[in-house]
Amino acid sequence: MLPSITATAARRPADRSHIHLQTFVVLAKTGFRRYSTYRQATLAGIFTNTVFGFLRCYVMLAVASSAGGTVAGYGGAQLVSYVWVGQGMIATIGIWGDTELGSRIRTGAIVSDLLRPVPPVPAYLAADLGRAAFSLLTRFAAPVAVGAIAFDFYLPRRVATYPLGALSIVLAVIACFGCRYVVNAAAYWLLDGRGPQAAWSLACSVLGGLYFPLRFLPDWLATTLWIATPFPSLLQTPLDVISERSTGANAVGLVALQAVWAVAMVALAAAVQRRGEHRLVVQGG
Amino acid sequence: MNIDWSCRVVEATELAATRGAGTRGERFRPYQRILRAQVRAQLSYRTSFWIDAVSGMTFTAMDLVTVLVLFNVTSVLGGFAFRDAFFMSAIASLSFSLADVIVGSIEQLRLIIRSGQLDSLLVRPLSLLPQLVSIDMQTRRVGRVLEGVAVLGVAAGLVHLRWSAQTVAMIILTPIAGAALFAAIFVMTATVAFWWIDSGEFGSGFTYGGRDFTNYPMTVYGQFFRRVFAIGLGFAFIAYYPALTMLGRADPLGLPDWAGWLSIPIAALACGAAGFVWRTGVRHYRSTGS
Numbered sequence: 001m002l003p004s005i006t007a008t009a010a011r012r013p014a015d016r017s018h019i020h021l022q023t024f025v026v027l028a029k030t031g032f033r034r035y036s037t038y039r040q041a042t043l044a045g046i047f048t049n050t051v052f053g054f055l056r057c058y059v060m061l062a063v064a065s066s067a068g069g070t071v072a073g074y075g076g077a078q079l080v081s082y083v084w085v086g087q088g089m090i091a092t093i094g095i096w097g098d099t100e101l102g103s104r105i106r107t108g109a110i111v112s113d114l115l116r117p118v119p120p121v122p123a124y125l126a127a128d129l130g131r132a133a134f135s136l137l138t139r140f141a142a143p144v145a146v147g148a149i150a151f152d153f154y155l156p157r158r159v160a161t162y163p164l165g166a167l168s169i170v171l172a173v174i175a176c177f178g179c180r181y182v183v184n185a186a187a188y189w190l191l192d193g194r195g196p197q198a199a200w201s202l203a204c205s206v207l208g209g210l211y212f213p214l215r216f217l218p219d220w221l222a223t224t225l226w227i228a229t230p231f232p233s234l235l236q237t238p239l240d241v242i243s244e245r246s247t248g249a250n251a252v253g254l255v256a257l258q259a260v261w262a263v264a265m266v267a268l269a270a271a272v273q274r275r276g277e278h279r280l281v282v283q284g285g
Numbered sequence: 286m287n288i289d290w291s292c293r294v295v296e297a298t299e300l301a302a303t304r305g306a307g308t309r310g311e312r313f314r315p316y317q318r319i320l321r322a323q324v325r326a327q328l329s330y331r332t333s334f335w336i337d338a339v340s341g342m343t344f345t346a347m348d349l350v351t352v353l354v355l356f357n358v359t360s361v362l363g364g365f366a367f368r369d370a371f372f373m374s375a376i377a378s379l380s381f382s383l384a385d386v387i388v389g390s391i392e393q394l395r396l397i398i399r400s401g402q403l404d405s406l407l408v409r410p411l412s413l414l415p416q417l418v419s420i421d422m423q424t425r426r427v428g429r430v431l432e433g434v435a436v437l438g439v440a441a442g443l444v445h446l447r448w449s450a451q452t453v454a455m456i457i458l459t460p461i462a463g464a465a466l467f468a469a470i471f472v473m474t475a476t477v478a479f480w481w482i483d484s485g486e487f488g489s490g491f492t493y494g495g496r497d498f499t500n501y502p503m504t505v506y507g508q509f510f511r512r513v514f515a516i517g518l519g520f521a522f523i524a525y526y527p528a529l530t531m532l533g534r535a536d537p538l539g540l541p542d543w544a545g546w547l548s549i550p551i552a553a554l555a556c557g558a559a560g561f562v563w564r565t566g567v568r569h570y571r572s573t574g575s
Contacts, residue, residue, distance in 0.1 A: 041485035048490035054510050055497050059355070059362075062505035067359040195336030202340045202347065211351045216358050 019122040031130025046142045053087040072215040077154035078243040084147025088140035093176035101184035102193035108282035121270045132173040168238040171258045178265025188276030209236030233258040319419045345429045363504035368443045375440035376524035377499035379433030380463025388468045390421035395478035462552040463523035469555035479566035499523045522548040
């Protein structure tokens with residue numbers, strides 16, 4: 001039984017070199033539909049993001065008010081929008097995402113992905129974009145609406161901010177997908193993925209700008225993080241663009257940097273996947 | 286049919302648990318075994334274990350680093366200077382770590398119910414809650430508790446506490462009472478899964494949300510939000526009021542200076558409530574049948 005599976009998997013790679021746009025779209029739609037069935041979990045998630053939104057918002061406003069209204073270039077209303085859009089982004093980019101891929105590798109279920117005539121990284125990316133689209137309509141929209149009602153919320157004043165902000169969110173989703181794929185793929189080598197998962201959720205929430213805007217850090221440190229790590233491109237950049245902390249050429253530059261990281265992380269994911277497939281040993285029968 | 290069956294199982298379990306009580310040592314031995322097996326299992330994936338342990342400790346540190354970073358851009362937060370705010374954060378952080386190590390894994394309950402694993406725990410002649418807690422105790426998080434103790438020591442040094450028998454008693458009892466309150470919140474929010482399997486991240490709003498909430502002086506929060514979390518759920522009594530009592534500072538929100546001592550009765554009350562909610566939940570349990 002098992003040898004025949006191995007043989008099939010070995011014959012396939014030639015077919016897995018590319019993915020048709022149509023396939024990609026269909027997979028994205030399935031991702032959307034799949035997550036739209038988790039209605040109660042979505043509601044629970046919105047509740048939790050909203051609680052944290054209130055919490056962080058009060059803390060940030062207290063910081064701003066004792067610092068004299070403006071802190072690190074953010075006005076009070078800008079911090080409100082920073083916090084609430086950030087709460088919406090958590091699920092949209094899926095920071096703490098699921099460990100599905102990791103556990104599929106550990107259990108060997110990944111074999112059925114490898115047997116499919118589509119390359120796994122783009123296939124997972126398509127499904128993740130569908131998931132993100134559903135999250136944008138629910139887990140992004142709801143907390144942001146609550147924040148806008150409960151606090152003095154900063155709405156972007158420049159027309160250009162809207163398309164640039166939207167682009168920035170999409171790039172953040174793709175970059176975050178790449179990161180999560182790499183973290184999960186660590187299971188090819190380590191089997192138990194909990195360690196890398198913990199390190200990842202720590203890095204992206206602290207270095208990404210969720211706990212505090214990175215601009216609260218000394219300049220040299222914030223700049224280094226921005227350029228040398230993908231984390232600020234996941235949250236800080238879209239939040240700065242949308243709260244108009246960065247505008248004009250500055251904002252465009254940050255989004256361009258984000259695009260570089262998005263491409264780099266997906267490429268890394270594909271490379272790790274190729275190496276990992278050689279390591280994969282499916283046990284049992 | 287189904288209900289009948291699960292009722293009988295619960296009764297049988299309780300009977301067996303009381304009958305098998307014997308000496309204290311005998312009673313705890315099965316849990317010790319489960320724990321030891323857990324530690325061995327977790328240690329067998331060495332790289333992952335150490336990355337997780339180090340990340341866990343860094344995570345705990347991050348709440349405190351966040352406070353540091355905020356004070357990098359402001360000198361006062363909610364009317365408190367850095368030392369005082371840091372002292373509160375240190376108490377909150379230690380309390381949470383303690384609770385998380387011991388009962389944190391209870392948040393897996395909804396997954397255990399969904400997968401039908403709970404049935405197999407119910408038929409064992411052991412109590413349910415200690416089993417649930419010990420089958421996935423996060424031993425790798427023990428480092429966080431030690432770290433919390435060290436940080437609290439440093440924070441206590443920074444605020445120049447006036448040491449008296451009362452202060453000593455309070456600084457020892459406060460994190461324990463705080464941990465008990467957090468543990469009660471962990472258990473109560475996990476119990477929700479008996480009624481609402483798809484409760485997802487609902488519980489995190491109160492557990493991790495509670496941790497973040499207690500990390501700052503209560504004065505920073507808006508009135509309604511503060512009433513619900515600080516007084517309603519008792520989070521103000523984990524770090525804020527005990528810290529004020531130890532520092533000898535008056536409460537800007539108007540409670541008397543002995544309010545810090547309320548942490549112990551409030552924690553006891555919360556644990557009682559959690560026990561009641563838990564028993565109600567277990568009685569309400571019906572197998573998912575899978």
